[in-house]
Amino acid sequence: MTFEPVDLNLTDPTKGYLNFVLYTEARLGIASTSLNAEVSIEANQAQTPHMQEWLSRLVRCEPNAMHCTLVEPMKIPALFHPCVTEDKNSPSAKSGSGCVCRRTFYDPEFGLPVVGKHFKHVGEGGTDQWSYKTYAPLELRPDDTFSSFITGRGLFWARTEKGLLSILPQRNALGYNIGYNGGGPHALATYLTQVADTDGENTAAGAPYEQAHPAILAWTQSSVTDRGKNELTLSDLKALQRS
Numbered sequence: 001m002t003f004e005p006v007d008l009n010l011t012d013p014t015k016g017y018l019n020f021v022l023y024t025e026a027r028l029g030i031a032s033t034s035l036n037a038e039v040s041i042e043a044n045q046a047q048t049p050h051m052q053e054w055l056s057r058l059v060r061c062e063p064n065a066m067h068c069t070l071v072e073p074m075k076i077p078a079l080f081h082p083c084v085t086e087d088k089n090s091p092s093a094k095s096g097s098g099c100v101c102r103r104t105f106y107d108p109e110f111g112l113p114v115v116g117k118h119f120k121h122v123g124e125g126g127t128d129q130w131s132y133k134t135y136a137p138l139e140l141r142p143d144d145t146f147s148s149f150i151t152g153r154g155l156f157w158a159r160t161e162k163g164l165l166s167i168l169p170q171r172n173a174l175g176y177n178i179g180y181n182g183g184g185p186h187a188l189a190t191y192l193t194q195v196a197d198t199d200g201e202n203t204a205a206g207a208p209y210e211q212a213h214p215a216i217l218a219w220t221q222s223s224v225t226d227r228g229k230n231e232l233t234l235s236d237l238k239a240l241q242r243s
Contacts, residue, residue: 036112036135037170037205038070043119043129045153053165054157055132058105058114066113067104070133078102083118098122103130109164110137136170139204146200148233149192151178156188158203171206178220178227185220192216196237215240 045051063079071079081092084099092101103116114134121127140146144160149168151157156168156176168191170176176191177184189212194202196216219227219240232240 035172036138037172037175039134039136039155039167039170041132041134041155043131045155046130046132048152048155050150050152050157050165051155054107054167057108059108061104061106063104064113067115070113070115070135071102075102079104079115084120092118094120095122097124107134109141109166112137134167136167136205138171138206139169140164140166144203146195146203146234148231149195149237150231152230161200169203169205174206179223181221186212186217189213189217189220192220192232192237193241196234196241200234213241215243 041051046055067079068076078092078100079102081101082090083101083103084090084093084097087093088096090099090101093099097120099118099120101118103118105114105116106112107114112135114132117131117133119127119129119131140158140160141164144162144164146158147161148159149157150159154177156170158166158168160166168176170191174187175184176188178188179185186209190207190209191205193211193213193216194204194207196213197211216237219232
């Protein structure tokens with residue numbers, strides 16, 4: 001199906017997931033989104049200030065069907081196991097102090113599911129870290145206006161004029177990247193061109209590639225040294241268009 005910004009616009013996170021369509025193939029054991037892009041956040045990425053800001057607002061919750069789409073089928077039972085810090089006899093505990101549990105949350109601003117994956121070595125002094133999986137929204141909330149774009153450690157963020165930090169809206173199979181001549185930087189430039197053209201009003205993901213402004217595309221394709229900074233305000237984007 002073709003996504004339009006008005007489709008399935010569930011604006012109340014307590015009642016549903018923002019612009020979310022579930023895709024399933026029961027025979028193959030596949031269940032995922034057909035619209036929203038999956039976002040994987042490694043443990044080293046979780047230490048950035050913006051990631052910590054986002055994590056701080058997540059609400060822990062009981063696992064539901066949406067969380068199950070973010071893990072491999074064989075790992076679904078682990079969503080229901082306590083962490084070793086809560087129960088040393090948990091099925092996900094290893095030798096009473098190690099752990100490979102999962103923890104489930106939701107983002108109260110968008111209602112989207114988040115799964116944390118714990119990896120803790122047995123004993124003291126070893127690895128003890130969390131990584132995360134979630135879905136990107138397809139657009140910012142209807143009453144929000146895009147204010148700035150932020151990138152760091154392979155993560156892409158939008159901040160609204162009200163100060164809300166969001167994972168950058170993204171369509172499934174249209175991944176963002178930066179620093180080379182390829183599809184990822186082109187998709188990102190296309191999105192940033194759209195928000196600049198509309199003064200931050202149109203934040204829906206999935207604009208056509210040919211809409212990318214050459215100067216914005218040059219910025220997304222440039223090296224970290226040439227880019228100079230990892231945050232572009234809406235004014236910065238519009239200035240690039242005039243350059």
